[in-house]
Amino acid sequence: MDKKRIIVIGNGMVGHKFIKDVVAQDTQSQFSVLTFSEEPRLAYDRVQLSSYFSGKSAQDLALANESDYLRNGITYLLNEQVSEIDLNEKQVVTQSGRCEHYDKLVLATGSYPFVPPIPGNDQPHCHVYRTIEDLDAIAESGEQSQVGVVVGGGLLGLEAANALKQLGVDTHVVEFAPRLMAVQLDQGGGDLLARQISSLGVSVHTEKATTEIVAGESCRYRMNFADGSYLETDMIVFSAGIRPQDTLARQCGLEVGERGGIVIDDHCQTSAEDVYAIGECALWQQRVFGLVAPGYQMAKVLACHLCQPEAGLSFVGADMSTKLKLLGVDVASIGDVHGSTPGALSYTYSDDLEQVYKRLILSPEGDKILGAVLVGDVSNYQSLLQTKLNDMPLPENPAVLILPQIEGEGTPLGLGVEALPDTASICSCYDVTKGQIKQAVANGCSSMADLKTATKASTGCGGCSALAKQVMDAELAAMGVEVSNHICEHFAYSRQELADLVRVKKITTFDALLNEYGSGLGCDICKPAVGSMLASYWNDYVLAEPHLELQDTNDIFLGNMQKDGTYSVVPRIPGGEITPDKLIVLGEVAKQFDLYTKITGGQRVDLFGAQLHELPEIWRILVDAGFETGHAYGKSVRTVKSCVGSTWCRYGVDDSVGFAIDLEHRYKGLRAPHKLKFAVSGCTRECAEAQSKDIGVIATENGWNLYVCGNGGMRPRHADLLASDLDAETLVRYVDRLLMFYIRTADRLQRTSVWLENLEGGLDYLKKVVIDDHLGLGEELEQEMARTLGQYQCEWKTTLESPEKLERFRHFINSEQQDSQLAYVTERGQRRPMTKQEKVELQAKANLTAGISPRGFAGEAINVIDITK
Secondary structure, eight states: OEEEEEEEEEOOOOHHHHHHHHHHHHHHHOOOEEEEEESSSSOOOOOTTTGGGTOOOOHHHBSOHHHHHHTTTTTEESOEEEEEEEEEEEEEEEETTOEOOOOOEEEEOOOOOOOOOOTTTSSSTTTEEEEEEHHHHHHHHHOSSEEEEEEEEEEEHEEEEEHHHTTTOOEEEEOSSSSSSTTTTHHHHHHHOOOOOOOOEEEEEHHHOOEEEEEEESSSEEEETSOEEEEEEEEEEOSSEEOOOHHHHHHOOOBOOOSSOOOOTTTTOSSSEEEOGGGGGGGEEBBOOOOOOOOOOHHHHHHHHHHGGGGOOOOOOOOOOOEEETTEEEEEEEEEOOOTTTTEEEEEEEETTTEEEEEEEOTSSSSEEEEEEESSTTTHHHHHHHHHTTTOOOOOSGGGSSSSOOOOOOSSSSSOGSSSSOOOOOEETEEEEHHHHHHHHTTTSHHHHHHHHHHHHTTSSTTTTTHHHHHHHHHHTTTTOOOOOOSSTBBSHHHHHHHHHHHTOOSSHHHHHHHHHOOOSOOOOOOHHHHHHHHHHOOOTSSSSSHTTTOHHHHTSSSOBBBTEEEEEEEOOOGOOOOOOHHHHHHHHHHTTTTEEEEEEEEEEEEEEEEEGHHHHHEEEEEHHTTOOOTTTTTTTEEEEEGGGGGGOOOOOOOOOHHHHHHHHTTTBBSSSOOEEEEEESTTTTTOOGGSSEEEEEEETEEEEESSSOBBBBOOOOOOEEEEOOOOOHHHHHHHHHHHHHHHHOOOOOOOOHHHHSSSHHHHHHHHTTTSSSOHHHHHHHHHHHHHTOOOOHHHHHHHHHHHHHHHHBTTTTTTTOOOOOEEEEEETTTEEOOOHHHHHHHHHHHHHHHHOOOOOOOOOOOOEETTT
């Protein structure tokens, strides 16, 4: 029997997926396949395109290879563009004149980048961001440019901005909408994303409509905006959205949508018999799907329709929820992110200190999730998504679904994977359900590698890997199989086991640990976790080259980033005691750099509003005056709070200030799985609140009482009494043992309070280890602590001594330009960041005064107004 011929026009990700599905489902060998690619290579991973600039090759990105196609009888033609479809003769014609007959025709032509019709948009060094060839051209321009602009602040635009940043050019993003990712994020989420991206050295310009591109003065080009402002640049990348590539369909008379897209039915058939469309070129029920997962689903439906029509599989739409990392910032959106459903309710959580924004949109009855926006922390994305997709019941107070989890506490708030129905979609790229994963586990899968091979789950975009593993682990546990506690897919060890390897094998770098005990390149889970272990045991300079990639933004710049992209300066003030001279230095620094000044609950002075380039200058003054870093940015010992004790207080029974200072000087710089806070009270009146700290010390008539593993925060925990009536030497010995035992055995990001609650045997067991030396580790733990503390260095002092490290403290690569997007108001005698409304009012006032409509030029000076006048 002669085979029917399928011609696939387009060999992108969706076209290739369709071919793979046909090969898998055509068990009767009914079809032969011919595919055309207008590019010089077979299908590659466009989702990971930006990794091309971080070292991956075209071969690394390849999804298809010639040998696989030949082995499966797939004929392919590269650099061959179809220019005509003859529906009557059922044939296609290429630009080179080649004519091929089809029995079934599949249009997988994808989309093309939309370039706004701006005069001057076709000049040299103006690019689009779509193919590997586009990236090669961008890289070539980058070698000849100092400044680059991306037009478009959506998903692809921010990917393109990341590419420019990796090329080392001063990067700007120009967006017409009032926020970045206007489709996926609400205003609050877009604002936080903009602040975080700006803090990483990418300038963001929203509400900018480019009217023309002309010759520049300081750069190659000048982009003039409709509001009268302008921006100069050497190169431009247009990434302002996509349009369905439906030219062939229009030419041959297929039905297309009013705004583009080839109209298809539930089986992906077009208006012509035996002609189908899948992916971004297709229009289903007036919707074009711009993500790869819906395209993959269309490919699966069509392959089934052609090879196994009796199965009755149909395309029923797709969820457009997304989770991704843009320029290092975690972002996710689910469903109705704008709350446009009539009567919708919403909860919003915003933490400017931790740079986290979350919004949950509920049905008018408050019993269903309609949508969610997550920026900065997307850890509960899968839980929220599954709850929405499966119409699962909500907790009595739905707000708990987006409130921060007590770190290290384990199970996230909300329902676990056990509650998901078997029909729940776990991997949207390959349409893998929970039931399929359960069946794979029943068939013998016991690792993520096994699961990927059996089901393809997590082999697409990879966003479902955590949830897929949770489902697998839950099923293994239900079967009585021991579940892996590996820290991540790159290390087949728990956090505790890795810490032991670092300690016992004396491993001092992440690369050394990865080479000997891991695989792959590492990830956002294992890198900071290992960085913490290395710092805890060896206390090396965290900005040394081998450790730099392991640090987060705060550690990299040795300061806490604030909501407007500036940083706080927090010098150490041991025990809360400070001399008048040092207090004056802090005041002088605050006045010189116009920093907002606040006394903290930890009895030290925080200075807010320092720009990145100002940090070294500020810290040079402070270090010269005898200050050290307060480690407010690290998972380390923060403060040792104290009351005045017996020195001044008539109730004090011992010198709490002196002991607090001794403890802080001893343990300063100690890194741990999470932050550590101490306090020392001079009597049982407890003015220093020692019983709410990780380490709390209270003076009694007979010595010192030692309390451990308490914390404040969202879920306060009262510390437990470990030992009573101790002398100072014994107390320090116990603290040494306890903290090193915690560092050895805690999970990543686990507070001491949660660690103790999860510790088998609880407080009684901890007393045996620390006091009774039940494990015989006491002396070893003390020696480890002594070695670590002996390596202490003030990280700012070390940084100031390194011209190379100081180069990092600038806003833009190859430029001394400062952050021009900051605006403040004066309130109660100090400045604070302007709210969005205050910025609007300031600009309107300035325009009115000038008698003009323009908003001003990019690069204007910092604005400060006094709202108290």
